Amino acid sequence: MIGLVDCNNFYVSCERVFNPKLERRPVGVLSNNDGCIIARSNEIKSLGVEMGTPAFQLPPDIRRQCVLLSSNYTLYGDMSRRVTNTLADFTPDVEIYSIDESFLGFDGFARDKLEEHCQRMRHVVRRNTGIPVSAGLSTSRTLAKVANKLAKKSAAYEGVCMLEPDAANTRHILERTPVEDLWGVARRTGARLADMGIHSAWELRQADPRCMRRQFSVVMERTVWELRGVDCIETDDIARPKQNIMTSRSFGRLTGYKTDLREAIRVHASRGAEKLRRQGSVARAIMVFLQTNRHRLDLAQYNPSLVVQLPRPTDDSRIIVNAAQRALDEMYLPGYAFMKVGVMMMDLADKATLQLDLLDTPQSDADRERNERLMAIMDKINREYGRDTVSVGKAKRDSAWKLRCQHRTPRYTTRWDELPIVTMR
Template structure:
């Protein structure tokens, strides 16, 4: 059996753990630069505000105290996600994060009654140890586990835990009850195409001929149909294949034409991309740098340049990547433009353990690679244990235009000594 544990309103729940005053209040978390709402409490949803609502449209409600808007605190959310995972690992050695707030958990050796009790214990323990409310869905396949999780979230009678068997009457009734779009990987356009051939519910899809589904749609949808029958077709490793390219970008806090500030932003993006590169055991052969002006400001001149530089050798060394990114930026930067966004993309990735060396490589080249690997490992270890940004190449200027707008940022309670919660006596 496979479980999917999904943290409810995760970003909001993380904030509420350390700010109990926000419980039962309408709370939203905004995207980078406080642009739009990306996480909502149930109370905020009840007001009619939806995901993606621009923050400026509802700021008057925040000023009136009718809603509460917070800036994204990703350092806090990432640490809380790790804490949830640690609790899950007490229940199963097979824990696979699917996203920051969703994790697959492999179970084995339980009867149906034992599985339900075990899932309830897991549900309660995560809340007790971390303060994060979760829903748990358990089933023979990942697609059914996702579906069971949705049922646990939408149907109060389940009390946050739903265990389904592939061939049970309960599973059939739920698949007939829920909309086809509630299934994992079935989008709106696919729903419309399936309706044309008479498939309108999850049960219809489960009963459809898999070969016909593959011929008319895709092998991915065929796997979904088989998984709804209880036939496992998706391996946990499928979710963690190394990425073929790594993009790190972000909108600037305000428009800027200052090349020094833009260079600092590209340096931060390049370092973060190199960290991701090393974490998945890859090397990059090329670096792409791009800039964008604001397309909605037609009163300003528009310019969206990009440049790709091939690296002398495949590398994961931050220094080499930043050098190439700096050269690419120098090629594309033009005075007279106010830039809104920039980013760095690492291209043509190869497995670090299978790189092909040049015929011109010398013993000194091998020594240089070993020194580079040791230095990068030390930097990564320090940043991992002492907090991201503890060691970085170049010091960013305080107050630079590229820094994010975070007017409502809360404390990073769990990862910064200077931001620990303070208990005050009455």
């Protein structure tokens, strides 16, 4: 069985851990330099506040009810690491998918005890970190994603939902699930499927896999099999427009040399930036992670991750590579043999419709146009003459990005001078 564990309203939940007064209040987390709302509590959603709403456009009566906070990526990244470390106590197979989601492998676990096991896991995660999580279980990643959404939205499941691929209730759920809601199915793809008479996840499951491959791609063929309960999609196969982009690969051999890690991270960060440009997106932050081999019990284990906020929403390879390598500098410790690194583009926005924030790090129109031409030329050369014909060199060590975060809460878990203070009354 495969599980997908998702942190509920993650950014807001991180803030509530250290400020319980935010419970049951409408809370929004703002983008770089306090521009737009990028994370919402259930309470602020119920007020009709949409994702991406500029803070200054909130009506006064709504604004008075809300608590708006600056993005605190240092805190969110560290809390994500703590959640992941706790999940690893319940299965050795933990695969990070995003800052608030992880796929878990439960091979060898008794299926009739798995829901109880996951309920206990939810309790321990909440006890150890303060973060509420939901778990979806099935035999494939796609069905686990469907189950996770049910676990989160329906109180009847109490945070854990298991979908057996051939059960009657699974069919009933898939018949009510629009294809656009499936993992990896974009809106345009959903429209094409609708033209073919495929509107629900169940109808897609009944489709001919080979036909889906001819009409769309090998990923769509695999999605059909996934809906039938066959695990055949890797996380790297799925690009999630407007959400995040993960680029990672395992090494051919274990290495602890920082130069090897730096080279791999440079390549992955560059690939991620290329994918951003290809789908017309920009990223507000990136997450970098390192992994040792969890199956080598004879080796010391160290699996750090770090989120770095970018100076402005960008698809510029140079800025992204520089940020990723600064993250490596901060995380790296000698004495460990690593088998995998990855770079994730986070908090994506549509570049064509992005509303520029006057508070973002300044960039003139001339600089912006010059940078876009440079990236376009680099992509064109690499397409015509082969990948990495032109690549980003070594990042500068002395880059200093100072962002305006007027409403940022303390980085409680990573800064000695920002530790929470307890007062006795």
